[in-house]
Amino acid sequence: MSEPPQPCITTRGLNLWYADFQALFDVNLDITRGLITSLIGPSGCGKTTLLRCFNRVNERYGYVTTTGEIRILGKNIYDPDVALVELRKSVGMVFQRPNPLPISVYENVVFGLRIHHPPGTFTRAELDEAVEKALIEVGLWKDLRDRLDRKATSLQLEQQQKLCIARLLPLKPDVILMDEPCSALDVEGTRAIEELMFALKGHYTILVVTHNMAQARRASDECIFMLLGKLIEHSRTEDLFLNPKNPKTAEYIEGRYG
Amino acid sequence: MFAETPFVRSKRRSEAFAKWLFFAMSAAMVLPLLLIVGYLFVKAAPSLNINFLLDVPRRGMTQGGIWPAFVGTVYLVFISLAISAPVGILAAVYLNEYARDNWLNRMINLAVINLAGVPSIVHALFGLGAFVYAARLGYSILSASLTLAIMTLPVIIASTREALASVPMSFREACWNVGATRWQTIRAVVLPNSISGILTGVILQVSRAAGETAPIMFTGAVFFKAVQKGEVFAYHLNEQCMALSMHLYTISTQVPGVKESIPFATAVVLLASVLLVNAAAITLRALMRSRKKW
Numbered sequence: 001m002s003e004p005p006q007p008c009i010t011t012r013g014l015n016l017w018y019a020d021f022q023a024l025f026d027v028n029l030d031i032t033r034g035l036i037t038s039l040i041g042p043s044g045c046g047k048t049t050l051l052r053c054f055n056r057v058n059e060r061y062g063y064v065t066t067t068g069e070i071r072i073l074g075k076n077i078y079d080p081d082v083a084l085v086e087l088r089k090s091v092g093m094v095f096q097r098p099n100p101l102p103i104s105v106y107e108n109v110v111f112g113l114r115i116h117h118p119p120g121t122f123t124r125a126e127l128d129e130a131v132e133k134a135l136i137e138v139g140l141w142k143d144l145r146d147r148l149d150r151k152a153t154s155l156q157l158e159q160q161q162k163l164c165i166a167r168l169l170p171l172k173p174d175v176i177l178m179d180e181p182c183s184a185l186d187v188e189g190t191r192a193i194e195e196l197m198f199a200l201k202g203h204y205t206i207l208v209v210t211h212n213m214a215q216a217r218r219a220s221d222e223c224i225f226m227l228l229g230k231l232i233e234h235s236r237t238e239d240l241f242l243n244p245k246n247p248k249t250a251e252y253i254e255g256r257y258g
Numbered sequence: 259m260f261a262e263t264p265f266v267r268s269k270r271r272s273e274a275f276a277k278w279l280f281f282a283m284s285a286a287m288v289l290p291l292l293l294i295v296g297y298l299f300v301k302a303a304p305s306l307n308i309n310f311l312l313d314v315p316r317r318g319m320t321q322g323g324i325w326p327a328f329v330g331t332v333y334l335v336f337i338s339l340a341i342s343a344p345v346g347i348l349a350a351v352y353l354n355e356y357a358r359d360n361w362l363n364r365m366i367n368l369a370v371i372n373l374a375g376v377p378s379i380v381h382a383l384f385g386l387g388a389f390v391y392a393a394r395l396g397y398s399i400l401s402a403s404l405t406l407a408i409m410t411l412p413v414i415i416a417s418t419r420e421a422l423a424s425v426p427m428s429f430r431e432a433c434w435n436v437g438a439t440r441w442q443t444i445r446a447v448v449l450p451n452s453i454s455g456i457l458t459g460v461i462l463q464v465s466r467a468a469g470e471t472a473p474i475m476f477t478g479a480v481f482f483k484a485v486q487k488g489e490v491f492a493y494h495l496n497e498q499c500m501a502l503s504m505h506l507y508t509i510s511t512q513v514p515g516v517k518e519s520i521p522f523a524t525a526v527v528l529l530a531s532v533l534l535v536n537a538a539a540i541t542l543r544a545l546m547r548s549r550k551k552w
């Protein structure tokens with residue numbers, strides 16, 4: 001209570017170019033640890049781009065240039081001693097379309113453990129335990145405990161998405177990035193994922209992109225509004241929706257409701 | 259109401275005409291194939307038996323069987339693919355999974371595409387210069403196989419890349435985002451899901467390697483080689499060998515007085531082996547495809 005909340009992700013003067021098209025302009029951001037922060041804004045404003053900066057996936061395109069600073073838990077992720085592989089281990093990503101690997105449920109969950117440790121590091125029992133723990137955490141254990149050898153791609157979409165979240169957990173990530181995690185799901189599925197986000201809150205810092213204003217309002221503690229690559233407003237969700245400080249924010253949320 | 263106007267009628271007629279025309283053209287494709295196969299079989303019938311396959315040519319190749327040529331072709335095909343498949347697959351993995359879009363990789367791509375278009379007689383000449391003389395391998399199975407390998411390589415690269423590209427990008431992203439390296443991604447996800455396509459592509463090259471005459475004629479195939487009847491390890495890598503395609507050419511055009519059914523039977527053996535291998539490839543692909551689902 002007395003301690004001020006600790007920022008988990010900080011950016012200072014972050015600019016990003018796709019070749020000569022600038023997609024992010026001078027973004028300064030402090031994302032509070034352990035909270036759910038939602039990222040809203042019209043299509044093409046750079047939400048996905050910003051999200052992908054945090055685990056440095058953007059670099060895969062050879063033509064991306066980034067300037068400025070991104071710190072995660074105080075560490076500048078562009079420092080030369082940062083190993084990409086370790087960074088991605090602690091900053092997990094969930095996609096718009098669930099993308100479980102075409103292997104069994106069990107193997108999906110332990111995939112991260114397997115690739116980050118030499119073969120034979122874990123006993124079968126340890127792996128079993130990791131699977132059980134992760135699936136309990138995302139609420140799939142009851143449904144899938146007897147079907148762990150089923151192919152993950154044959155599950156329902158909602159289960160697939162939960163499995164994609166479960167896949168991150170054995171690696172004990174600090175941050176979970178979600179890019180419109182519910183847009184492929186129906187109302188039921190959306191609610192299930194939102195509940196899951198609540199359950200995970202506190203243990204992980206969650207950053208979620210959404211086009212669904214109501215979802216941002218329901219499911220997040222803080223909210224960031226972006227427009228044309230710039231960060232317009234960042235405040236507690238209630239404040240942003242009830243008393244937007246910036247007229248552009250007001251326009252956007254009213255436009256969407258009106 | 260809803261009655262046919264003259265315009266609609268004329269449209270319907272041209273529609274029917276077009277459909278028949280297209281059907282006739284596709285049927286015309288099947289006919290020659292059936293005719294060729296049927297004609298071959300009828301002409302070959304007097305000589306077609308297991309002894310023809312296992313026996314050696316006799317009486318100056320005018321009688322007897324084709325065993326040395328058959329074994330030679332098996333050697334050439336097998337060795338050439340054993341060389342070109344690993345090289346081609348690894349190259350394709352690099353091009354598809356690692357290569358960024360820069361001038362060097364564009365050059366490599368261009369080279370692969372152009373290599374696929376080089377006529378086989380040019381490959382033959384290249385093989386003669388490069389392997390027989392420059393590399394001092396002489397006229398030998400090794401030279402001929404290397405030449406065939408160079409010839410099949412670009413096609414194997416292309417078909418492997420196609421198989422790799424058919425693995426959805428989202429699988430790779432899933433791996434990268436839990437921190438898998440590219441190699442881990444390739445081994446865990448990309449190869450297991452494309453291996454059937456890759457193998458099919460390789461196996462389909464058997465027919466090309468088995469059918470070509472010029473490249474092996476320049477580098478390692480001979481008219482005649484004495485071999486024991488039914489002997490499997492008939493050749494050494496550094497000797498020349500007989501081959502079905504070359505043998506067919508020889509007995510059809512160079513040797514007088516060959517029993518009429520023998521060239522046809524030789525062609526049937528060549529065709530049947532190739533078709534058998536292709537059928538195996540197709541079965542393999544169907545089997546593996548039915549097991550994967552996404």
Ligand SMILES: Nc1ncnc2c1ncn2[C@@H]1O[C@H](COP(=O)(O)OP(=O)(O)OP(=O)(O)O)[C@@H](O)[C@H]1O
Nearest residue numbers: 018021023041042043044045046047048049050061
């Ligand atoms: N790989 C890329 N190469 C070039 N330009 C890109 C690339 N990805 C995104 N952009 C551009 O960058 C801008 C921001 O894109 P981004 O995908 O981050 O927007 P977004 O807010 O996530 O949009 P949406 O809500 O539609 O998902 C867009 O103008 C887009 O055209």
Ligand SMILES: [Mg+2]
Nearest residue numbers: 047048049179
């Ligand atoms: Mg987006």
